[in-house]
Amino acid sequence: MLKIDERAAVAPQIYGALRQAIITMALKPGQALSEKEIAASFGSSRQPAREAFIKLAEAGLVRVLPQRGTFVVKVSPRQVADARFVREAVEVAVARHCCLSASPEALEALDQVIGGQEEAAAINDHAGFLALDEKFHKGLAEAIGCSEAWRVIEMGKAQMDRVRYLSLPEASPMSLLIDQHRDILRAIRAGDADAAAAAVRVHLREILLALPRLARAFPELFEDEELPGHAADLQPGLRVGAAETP
Numbered sequence: 001m002l003k004i005d006e007r008a009a010v011a012p013q014i015y016g017a018l019r020q021a022i023i024t025m026a027l028k029p030g031q032a033l034s035e036k037e038i039a040a041s042f043g044s045s046r047q048p049a050r051e052a053f054i055k056l057a058e059a060g061l062v063r064v065l066p067q068r069g070t071f072v073v074k075v076s077p078r079q080v081a082d083a084r085f086v087r088e089a090v091e092v093a094v095a096r097h098c099c100l101s102a103s104p105e106a107l108e109a110l111d112q113v114i115g116g117q118e119e120a121a122a123i124n125d126h127a128g129f130l131a132l133d134e135k136f137h138k139g140l141a142e143a144i145g146c147s148e149a150w151r152v153i154e155m156g157k158a159q160m161d162r163v164r165y166l167s168l169p170e171a172s173p174m175s176l177l178i179d180q181h182r183d184i185l186r187a188i189r190a191g192d193a194d195a196a197a198a199a200v201r202v203h204l205r206e207i208l209l210a211l212p213r214l215a216r217a218f219p220e221l222f223e224d225e226e227l228p229g230h231a232a233d234l235q236p237g238l239r240v241g242a243a244e245t246p
Helices: 010-023 035-042 046-058 077-101 104-122 126-143 147-156 158-167 174-189 193-204 206-217
Strands: 062-065 069-072
Touching: 010 035, 010 046, 010 158, 035 046, 046 062, 077 126, 077 147, 077 158, 077 174, 077 193, 077 206, 104 126, 104 174, 126 147, 126 158, 126 174, 158 206, 174 193, 174 206, 193 206
Parallel strands: none
Antiparallel strands: 062 069
């Protein structure tokens, strides 16, 4: 039985645990999920499990098929690209505002997060590294007093998170991501809004470079889709899931 905090609402805890399991591929695409079994594993009634399933469906992580059941979906490159597009627009604006209003204390806290990422990378702690990656980006929004910006990002990034987890360490080396974070922070400290915006774009477009390599390495995990125009313009001729050209 999975442990839950009886002092807190059960449905969000079930949702969080299942979301993490899907993102880390502990629950794989195509795998069936049973309300009854999930509820039993948490020692809860079926209602909280049902609520968690609804939220997972809204996040695009499961699909409910009438008369058949609920299944973990494959990674959708189109949804990844759409989420990245929205995220770039928001985080570029956040980085620009950081150049104007982020306090030295907030920037020092971000520097410490990067230091933690270096420690995680040194011991190949992928889960810890990604948790700190999230803390860095959330910290940028908090540095300008706009937690709502992070909430908007978090709502749509579940598919991105699945690719980010798969991309470590081969497709997107942790050392590269750390360097990109340092570039962002360096530009913000210098008050150079254009450089900060450019550094954020480079960092967030890294996922488009990783997508085709990952789709070839794990074809069973990805939908075979063409990327939408806003992504294809950045990577001309890219089709995720297509066979690699010799």
